[in-house]
Every structure is written in C-alpha cells, then in structure tokens.
Amino acid sequence: MENPVINTLHNLIDYDISKFVSAENELKMTLPKWISIANSFQLKTALQKYLDFVGQHLLRLEEFIDQEQISLLNVNNRIMRVLIEETQEELSHCSNAEVRDACLLARVQAINHFKICLYGTAAAFAKLLELAKSAEIFHEAEINEKHIDDRLSQLAEYEVNVKAKSPIALP
Numbered sequence: 117m118e119n120p121v122i123n124t125l126h127n128l129i130d131y132d133i134s135k136f137v138s139a140e141n142e143l144k145m146t147l148p149k150w151i152s153i154a155n156s157f158q159l160k161t162a163l164q165k166y167l168d169f170v171g172q173h174l175l176r177l178e179e180f181i182d183q184e185q186i187s188l189l190n191v192n193n194r195i196m197r198v199l200i201e202e203t204q205e206e207l208s209h210c211s212n213a214e215v216r217d218a219c220l221l222a223r224v225q226a227i228n229h230f231k232i233c234l235y236g237t238a239a240a241f242a243k244l245l246e247l248a249k250s251a252e253i254f255h256e257a258e259i260n261e262k263h264i265d266d267r268l269s270q271l272a273e274y275e276v277n278v279k280a281k282s283p284i285a286l287p
Contacts, residue, residue, distance in 0.1 A: 125244065129242060129247070130186055131189065133177060133181065133186060133188070134188050135191060136177060136238070138191060138192050139195075140170050140174045141174065142197060143227065144167065147163055147167040150163055150224070151164055151167065154217055154220060156217050156275060156276055158275055158276075159275075159276060162264065162267050162268060165267070169257075169263075173257045173260070176257070180253055196227070196230070199226060199230060200227070203223035203227070206219050207219055214276075217276045217279070218272070221276050225265060232258055232262060235255075235258035235261060238250070238254040239251050242254055
C-alpha cells in the first residue's frame with residue numbers, strides 16, 4: 117500500500133502501528149550508544165531498562181502484526197528521527213560528563229513523553245473500537261513508558277541534575 121487511505125479509526129491504528137515499529141527500531145539502534153556515553157551508573161541502568169522495554173514493545177507489536185495479518189507500510193517516524201538527531205546534536209556540544217548526563221536524560225524524557233502520547237492515543241482508539249488485544253498492547257506500552265518517565269524524573273531530581281548544577285571542572 118503506497119499511499120494509504122485513512123478513513124476510519126481502524127485504518128489509523130493500522131497506519132500508526134507502522135509508525136510505532138519505525139520509532140521503536142530507531143530507538144533500539146540508538147539507546148546502546150547513549151548507554152555507553154552516560155556517566156551515571158543509575159542513568160545507564162535506567163536507559164538499559166528502557167532498551168529492554170523497547171525490545172518488548174517491538175516483540176509485542178510484531179506478534180500482533182502477524183496474528184492480525186497487518187501489512188506494515190514502509191514508513192519512517194520522522195518525529196522520532198528528529199528527536200534522536202536533536203539529542204545527538206545537543207550531546208555533541210556537552211563537554212562535561214555531568215552536564216551531558218542531564219542533557220541526555222532530558223532528551224530521552226522528551227522522546228519518552230512523545231511515546232506516552234502515541235501509545236495512549238492508540239490505546240484509546242482501540243478501546244473505543246472494542247479491539248481488546250490492540251488496546252492491551254498499546255496500554256501496556258504506555259504504562260512501560262510512564263514507568264521509565266517516573267524513573268527518569270527521580271534520577272533527574274535526586275542525582276543527575278543535582279550533579280550537573282555544580283559540575284566538577286577538571287583541567
């Protein structure tokens with residue numbers, strides 16, 4: 117399907133699934149790089165947990181796509197791509213490890229908030245259409261994203277941002 121016609125909520129969900137797979141794959145390829153540059157052990161751990169959730173989301177989506185015989189479209193999630201590129205650019209300007217951690221955490225949280233919105237909306241559409249399996253997958257992904265958001269917020273408040281406020285300057 118080259119130019120999909122979206123004239124029902126069900127069509128929209130099917131289209132969005134292709135976008136979700138694209139976004140999750142982009143993040144799956146990028147998170148290991150960010151884990152490797154994180155200075156804080158706790159941030160590394162949180163990002164690894166996020167990578168695990170991304171893998172789970174992809175598995176659940178792929179199983180669902182197979183079961184429902186949904187034809188994935190060859191689409192990119194341009195918003196996710198831009199969020200990742202913006203993160204890379206901002207990180208390239210950070211010369212201090214603590215400030216880089218704060219930058220990375222904030223940018224990953226922006227990505228996370230985008231995904232909460234996507235999955236939450238898809239879950240609401242699926243619930244409205246009485247697509248229980250779809251609603252369950254999207255709701256579970258939304259909950260996972262909220263869990264990561266909570267963990268990142270705690271890290272920001274009690275460790276990462278505190279260290280970035282007064283970074284140790286090394287010659």
